[in-house]
Amino acid sequence: MTESEGSLQEEPKILILSGPSGSGKTTIVNELMNRQPVHLVKSISATTRPPREHEVDKADYYFLDRDTFDQKLEQEEFLEHAEVFQTGYIYGTLRTEVDRAARQNAWAFLEIDVEGAMKVMERYPHSLTIFLKTPSEDVYEQRLRNRGTENEETIQRRLATARRELSFADQYRHRVINDDLERALDEITQILVAQE
Known part of the structure; x- marks a missing residue:
């Protein structure tokens, strides 16, 4: 075993899925969680925004007040964090989410934006990264x-963000075009199974 193989085994299994608004991420994530082509544990994001109707703390999000969020930031408990769409609310991925998946010998499944993905990739360079696209920009808008x-x-604003995010697509190991849901899911499944 080479030194790089040893370090690869020590690194937790992390799947990162990113893509612009309108690329179909939520549908893909839900389908992958239902199908479980490999053992996936969906990372639960933390946020400072209040819960919406029917949202459940520790299931949909970790709903934190700003002071608690800031305290966790100071203690370096986040892998990544950002204010989303100039809302004033901050979202982030807690390190404990990766640990939670690792304890189950599962992939930590992070659905995060490109900025967050770049931060996680810096820390975990062997992460399996997939960028989800549509066939054309017109599809995002539609x-x-x-x-x-x-x-x-x-x-x-979301379209401008989509254009910026698309410029990062080449930094992901895999790019999947979501032109047909079943075909896209099959492609992602094949990518995941090949990593097991």
Whole structure:
């Protein structure tokens, strides 16, 4: 065994999935968690925003007040964190989420943005990284508009963010085009099974 192989085995198994708004990440994540092509433990993000109706603490998010979040930041308990879409709310991935998956001999499944992904990749360079795309930018816009949940300003901001995120796609080990859900899921499944 080479030194690099030894360090690879010591590093926890981390799957990072990123992609712009409208790329279908939530659907892909839910399907992968249902199908479990390999043992996946979905990382639960922490946030300073209040829970929405029907959201459950420690299941949907770790809902933290700003002081608690800041304290955990000072104690370096986060792998990554960022303010999302200029909302004033901060989101982050706690290191304990990776530990939780490792204790179950599972992949820690992180659905995070590109900035967070870059930070996690710095710490865990052997992470399995997948960037989810649509066939064209028009598809992002169409999917965002079809949601009917955002005003024009928010849509334009999300599209600008999508363009910026797309510029990071080549830094991921795998890029999957979500033009057909089943085909995309099959491709991701094959990537995961090949790593086991």
